Amino acid sequence: MIFKIIVKMNKNIFGYLLTSLFLLVFANSCQKEEHVPGIPEGSSAYITKVLDFMPAIGQFTNKLPVYTEGDNQESMNQKVLAAIGNNKRGMISLGGFGGYVVVGFDHTIPNVKGKRDFRVIANALYSAANPDSNAPEGGSCEPGVIMVAYDANKNGVPDDNEWYEIAGSAHEDPAKELWYQKAVDAGNDVNVYYDYEITYHRPLAEPESQDQWATYIRWEDNKGNSGYKVKNGFHKQSYYPLWATGDKLTFKGTRLPQNGVDESGAGSYYVLYKFRYGYADNETNSKDESAIDISWAVNKKRQKVNLPGVDFIKIYSGVNQENGWLGECSTEITGIEDLHVLGVSIETRSEQ
Numbered sequence: 001m002i003f004k005i006i007v008k009m010n011k012n013i014f015g016y017l018l019t020s021l022f023l024l025v026f027a028n029s030c031q032k033e034e035h036v037p038g039i040p041e042g043s044s045a046y047i048t049k050v051l052d053f054m055p056a057i058g059q060f061t062n063k064l065p066v067y068t069e070g071d072n073q074e075s076m077n078q079k080v081l082a083a084i085g086n087n088k089r090g091m092i093s094l095g096g097f098g099g100y101v102v103v104g105f106d107h108t109i110p111n112v113k114g115k116r117d118f119r120v121i122a123n124a125l126y127s128a129a130n131p132d133s134n135a136p137e138g139g140s141c142e143p144g145v146i147m148v149a150y151d152a153n154k155n156g157v158p159d160d161n162e163w164y165e166i167a168g169s170a171h172e173d174p175a176k177e178l179w180y181q182k183a184v185d186a187g188n189d190v191n192v193y194y195d196y197e198i199t200y201h202r203p204l205a206e207p208e209s210q211d212q213w214a215t216y217i218r219w220e221d222n223k224g225n226s227g228y229k230v231k232n233g234f235h236k237q238s239y240y241p242l243w244a245t246g247d248k249l250t251f252k253g254t255r256l257p258q259n260g261v262d263e264s265g266a267g268s269y270y271v272l273y274k275f276r277y278g279y280a281d282n283e284t285n286s287k288d289e290s291a292i293d294i295s296w297a298v299n300k301k302r303q304k305v306n307l308p309g310v311d312f313i314k315i316y317s318g319v320n321q322e323n324g325w326l327g328e329c330s331t332e333i334t335g336i337e338d339l340h341v342l343g344v345s346i347e348t349r350s351e352q
Contacts, residue, residue, distance in 0.1 A: 045341035058095030098251020100316035122281035136178035138273030144280035144331030168278020179273035196255035
């Protein structure tokens with residue numbers, strides 16, 4: 001019928017061009033819509049699968065979740081799913097820098113223009129008694145870097161070339177963090193390293209006395225730094241993931257600025273300050289800045305990419321820092337939720 005109309009209008013050049021232009025715009029519009037995945041009816045808003053889990057060294061490693069002798073990678077993945085999948089709201093710890101979890105969903109979380117698309121549920125909280133009453137928001141904010149993958153070839157797994165990183169506030173400019181000068185004054189390393197690599201060595205034995213805590217697990221990075229992950233008196237189990245094979249673990253990724261500051265000046269009150277946006281376990285769950293816009297994803301050259309949605313999410317601990325008696329900065333996760341399935345509408349950041 002459309003073609004008949006066009007034929008009848010072939011003597012009217014203006015009408016023909018107008019009709020052709022309409023059809024072209026309509027076709028392009030439909031094509032774009034086809035690339036935005038819909039949400040199937042009955043989809044879960046929550047994690048439905050765990051593909052991998054390997055925490056780094058940490059005081060909650062082998063505790064969140066609990067390792068039992070004989071556990072392997074598959075059984076630990078299942079324990080993680082039982083803890084944080086399907087809105088169970090349990091908790092897992094990723095340990096120090098690099099420790100990670102990879103999860104999936106029963107549908108593609110769509111990238112809705114101008115909106116935030118998912119929220120990482122964690123246990124970040126604000127300090128109730130910071131000695132510096134004029135300090136910016138902070139307390140126990142242990143940021144995890146977020147990576148996302150769209151299953152473009154529909155093979156059901158995240159391929160290496162499908163991963164992109166969410167560029168949070170420190171990715172853009174760490175000097176804009178409200179606590180930046182505090183961290184500089186405290187002697188923290190406030191650089192962002194996009195090519196960071198750290199290796200942890202399996203301890204030959206567990207410490208037999210408190211005198212051995214300070215030299216518990218040896219580590220070195222690719223920036224010329226080295227040291228030990230210390231043990232404390234609160235957690236007696238091994239801090240090295242016991243189901244891991246080999247004598248060392250190496251993690252790579254973006255290392256964020258060290259955000260922990262001893263506000264007491266005497267080692268008694270550490271505050272881990274909040275980054276402005278874009279990370280896991282960085283903002284309280286009720287605040288908009290705990291929600292993520294898929295449009296913040298960037299490639300390895302830190303160039304923005306346009307993903308129709310995401311099928312898989314990876315989170316890894318983003319800071320390498322010891323904070324006195326508090327121990328290592330370690331990202332904890334209790335769940336992830338698709339905001340669109342839940343009907344939650346949160347605008348994206350205007351500066352993005």
